Amino acid sequence: MHSPADHDLCSDHCGDHSTIWDLPHVPLGLKREWLALETRRHFLGRGVKALGAAGLATLLGRTAPDLLAGAASGPAAMPAFLPHHAPKAKRAIYLFMAGSPSQFETWDYKPRLAEMFDKDLPESVRGGQVLTGMTASQARFPIAPSAYKFAQHGRAGHWVSELFPHTAKIADELCVMKSLHTEAINHEPAILQITTGNMFPGRPSIGAWLSYGLGAANDELPTFVVMTSKMPLRTNVQALSNRLWSSGFLSPEHAAVALRAGSDPVLYINNPKGVDGDVRRAMIDGVNDLNRQLFERVGDPEINARISQYEMAFRMQTSVPELTDFSNEPASTWDLYGPKAKEPGTFAYNCLMARRLAERGVRFTQIFLRSWDQHSNLPNNIRIMAEDSDRPTAGLVTDLKQRGLLDDTVVIWGGEFGRTCYSQGVLRPDNYGRDHHPRCFSMWMAGGGVKPGVAYGETDDFSYNIAKDPVHIRDLHATLLHLFGLDHSKLTFKFQGLDQKLTGVLPSKIIDGILA
Amino acid sequence: MASWLELTRAVAGGLALASSLCAEPAFYATRVAPILEKHCTGCHGAEKKKAGLRVDSFEQLMRGAESGEVIKPGDVKGSELYRRITLPHTDEEVMPSDGKPLLSADEIKIVELWIAGGASATKPVTDFPNAPAPKAPRAAAVALAPDWRPQAKAIAEFEKATGLKLVPRSQVATDGLILRTASAPTRCDDAALEKLKPVAALIVEAELARTKVTDASLPLLAACENLRSLDLTRTAITSAKLGALARLKQLESLNLTETAVDDAGVAELKGMPALKRIWLFGTKATAAVPLPAKVVAK
Numbered sequence: 175m176h177s178p179a180d181h182d183l184c185s186d187h188c189g190d191h192s193t194i195w196d197l198p199h200v201p202l203g204l205k206r207e208w209l210a211l212e213t214r215r216h217f218l219g220r221g222v223k224a225l226g227a228a229g230l231a232t233l234l235g236r237t238a239p240d241l242l243a244g245a246a247s248g249p250a251a252m253p254a255f256l257p258h259h260a261p262k263a264k265r266a267i268y269l270f271m272a273g274s275p276s277q278f279e280t281w282d283y284k285p286r287l288a289e290m291f292d293k294d295l296p297e298s299v300r301g302g303q304v305l306t307g308m309t310a311s312q313a314r315f316p317i318a319p320s321a322y323k324f325a326q327h328g329r330a331g332h333w334v335s336e337l338f339p340h341t342a343k344i345a346d347e348l349c350v351m352k353s354l355h356t357e358a359i360n361h362e363p364a365i366l367q368i369t370t371g372n373m374f375p376g377r378p379s380i381g382a383w384l385s386y387g388l389g390a391a392n393d394e395l396p397t398f399v400v401m402t403s404k405m406p407l408r409t410n411v412q413a414l415s416n417r418l419w420s421s422g423f424l425s426p427e428h429a430a431v432a433l434r435a436g437s438d439p440v441l442y443i444n445n446p447k448g449v450d451g452d453v454r455r456a457m458i459d460g461v462n463d464l465n466r467q468l469f470e471r472v473g474d475p476e477i478n479a480r481i482s483q484y485e486m487a488f489r490m491q492t493s494v495p496e497l498t499d500f501s502n503e504p505a506s507t508w509d510l511y512g513p514k515a516k517e518p519g520t521f522a523y524n525c526l527m528a529r530r531l532a533e534r535g536v537r538f539t540q541i542f543l544r545s546w547d548q549h550s551n552l553p554n555n556i557r558i559m560a561e562d563s564d565r566p567t568a569g570l571v572t573d574l575k576q577r578g579l580l581d582d583t584v585v586i587w588g589g590e591f592g593r594t595c596y597s598q599g600v601l602r603p604d605n606y607g608r609d610h611h612p613r614c615f616s617m618w619m620a621g622g623g624v625k626p627g628v629a630y631g632e633t634d635d636f637s638y639n640i641a642k643d644p645v646h647i648r649d650l651h652a653t654l655l656h657l658f659g660l661d662h663s664k665l666t667f668k669f670q671g672l673d674q675k676l677t678g679v680l681p682s683k684i685i686d687g688i689l690a
Numbered sequence: 691m692a693s694w695l696e697l698t699r700a701v702a703g704g705l706a707l708a709s710s711l712c713a714e715p716a717f718y719a720t721r722v723a724p725i726l727e728k729h730c731t732g733c734h735g736a737e738k739k740k741a742g743l744r745v746d747s748f749e750q751l752m753r754g755a756e757s758g759e760v761i762k763p764g765d766v767k768g769s770e771l772y773r774r775i776t777l778p779h780t781d782e783e784v785m786p787s788d789g790k791p792l793l794s795a796d797e798i799k800i801v802e803l804w805i806a807g808g809a810s811a812t813k814p815v816t817d818f819p820n821a822p823a824p825k826a827p828r829a830a831a832v833a834l835a836p837d838w839r840p841q842a843k844a845i846a847e848f849e850k851a852t853g854l855k856l857v858p859r860s861q862v863a864t865d866g867l868i869l870r871t872a873s874a875p876t877r878c879d880d881a882a883l884e885k886l887k888p889v890a891a892l893i894v895e896a897e898l899a900r901t902k903v904t905d906a907s908l909p910l911l912a913a914c915e916n917l918r919s920l921d922l923t924r925t926a927i928t929s930a931k932l933g934a935l936a937r938l939k940q941l942e943s944l945n946l947t948e949t950a951v952d953d954a955g956v957a958e959l960k961g962m963p964a965l966k967r968i969w970l971f972g973t974k975a976t977a978a979v980p981l982p983a984k985v986v987a988k
Contacts, residue, residue, distance in 0.1 A: 259860050259862070260859045392872035394874070504972065533923075534872055578921065578923065578945035578947055
């Protein structure tokens with residue numbers, strides 16, 4: 175199908191002599207798989223070309239007639255997932271506390287530790303758990319009780335730390351899960367696992383899977399948006415980059431667009447000086463024409479992804495300024511999110527932006543807040559971090575609720591693993607540190623079909639091991655997809671010989687106990 | 691799909707009921723037997739009888755295997771059956787064998803409680819208050835709206851004429867459609883909605899926030915007889931014709947955030963039988979009007 179002149183194109187669709195069919199030693203099954211992918215490529219690619227720009231849009235929108243059209247072309251022709259069942263959640267806002275807040279000072283109240291100050295953690299509790307290099311050489315593992323007090327809040331009676339006075343007021347909205355666990359003990363694999371379902375880089379993140387599975391609800395904005403937040407504190411800062419919000423092996427248009435703080439939220443979408451909208455339009459048309467010509471030669475659907483990205487950027491020239499203009503916010507907004515919400519790039523500002531994105535149909539918004547990695551000086555540092563997170567978080571949930579958005583928006587708050595009940599380094603009642611701990615950690619969810627006002631899962635007296643209802647990250651992912659109407663075992667993409675899934679190949683379950 | 695298993699379960703339950711003369715159904719018949727049926731009788735039933743063990747009736751189960759009894763009433767740890775089903779999946783002796791799915795934690799708990807309680811054939815369900823609750827049978831799919839597929843042409847015409855979208859709520863064709871305007875709320879005005887008429891019955895959710903619709907569209911929306919959810923946030927809707935919506939017998943949630951509605955308009959809605967949630971944030975309504983619905987936010 176390609177002329178020999180194409181051999182300079184280096185990819186899996188080169189000239190005649192380099193297709194997989196000609197290669198020896200490749201099992202027939204793999205060759206067939208390649209053929210199936212090739213067929214889909216050509217449906218998606220050539221089909222789109224035939225339909226023109228309108229066709230491209232339908233790939234994103236998936237309206238009723240599109241689905242019929244897709245069905246007519248054969249079931250394999252189109253990844254017409256739709257929700258498998260009617261969804262509870264239309265959007266999610268994931269408040270990612272990078273570095274991992276300690277569960278002891280936040281959501282997992284352990285009163286018995288108070289009387290065990292500086293006593294040794296019983297070996298039977300530790301049970302051979304591998305320690306990180308940071309504490310493995312410590313002579314002792316002295317128990318560090320929380321420096322902060324807890325009280326019960328709401329009808330739910332959630333135990334909430336005094337570090338979160340605003341969040342305490344919305345206790346009845348929260349489903350607090352205390353039994354999350356992971357295998358990863360260091361930040362990089364742990365953060366990849368919770369954002370993409372796998373400790374190795376290169377997998378699509380949650381938002382990319384949702385975009386792939388559900389398409390866009392609003393064609394004028396990205397389906398998946400990420401924001402990183404100004405840090406109120408800079409200690410043990412974790413590296414963030416697009417490996418955490420990439421599309422992996424999925425088509426690139428499913429990757430997140432990272433909104434930046436300040437006057438230029440999306441880089442390079444504003445027209446340069448002296449270039450007006452018509453010139454920009456003509457330029458994009460020209461580039462798209464060139465890309466279409468390339469596509470005709472090689473049939474690679476990624477070229478269409480590039481075309482659609484140019485178009486998205488053009489549309490964002492209009493949609494983003496409207497999105498980021500907070501001037502029409504009522505005064506009550508600033509009471510809710512706090513004064514820092516007026517300062518671009520703060521966590522508070524990003525929370526408000528997340529509500530505005532939710533209003534506009536953006537499916538998945540992930541906000542990163544870093545510096546929770548408190549190996550030392552924890553009591554002071556966690557107070558600073560909690561202060562930055564507490565009011566905007568509570569404000570966001572309250573705001574979503576009063577505007578009727580919480581019913582179908584799921585809000586998630588949490589980090590990538592837990593922390594140890596023993597102190598790393600110096601232990602004083604008012605000063606200590608905590609090392610990484612993968613065996614249990616706490617998160618909360620609210621809205622979007624999650625049961626409000628419940629606590630799920632329990633840990634032992636040391637919050638070292640899970641005592642009841644463990645929740646693996648895979649279970650969290652399966653449940654999140656379920657809320658969006660997707661069956662995690664059916665949301666697949668064929669890659670490297672596997673039907674790849676967000677939840678991977680190990681067993682995962684939907685957490686029935688947290689579903690409303 | 692009504693499975694054969696469910697059928698057996700129903701029959702077993704019925705028998706237990708009959709045999710105990712309308713007393714509570716027996717825990718064994720209603721909770722334990724179905725688990726054995728699901729996981730074990732393929733190899734330990736009338737046909738295969740591996741290791742001489744059959745578990746397809748209470749008597750057979752208690753008779754045990756060639757090597758001896760598998761259930762010791764009251765002795766969970768000493769019961770071979772319990773030991774086998776709780777081994778790690780990597781153990782050669784684990785049951786079910788050959789990589790077949792293992793029992794769930796709930797299923798194991800049920801077996802455990804039953805043995806601990808004396809492995810009785812007749813003890814009623816009520817004697818096991820700590821047993822994990824049975825999974826509620828999946829509710830039969832209720833058609834929320836007529837199948838949209840025969841209307842595909844009318845749907846396409848509406849989308850083409852208005853630039854708005856009609857999105858199926860799920861793969862179930864009778865789950866209805868979402869009227870989706872987020873890509874271009876300003877394109878959605880009364881004239882656009884007027885074109886909705888031929889497919890009005892298919893709409894289950896109408897996302898009209900920030901659109902140009904006015905009171906003139908309310909009678910038309912009221913004709914969307916299967917509408918469950920209506921979002922009119924930040925539109926020009928007023929109290930004047932709000933009463934028209936009272937015709938929507940299925941409407942469960944109504945969002946009037948940041949509109950000009952007031953108590954007079956909201957009072958018109960009080961007869962709505964299905965309305966559960968109404969949002970009045972940023973309006974003049976005081977929510978003092980008695981409503982069947984829970985006012986979520988003022």
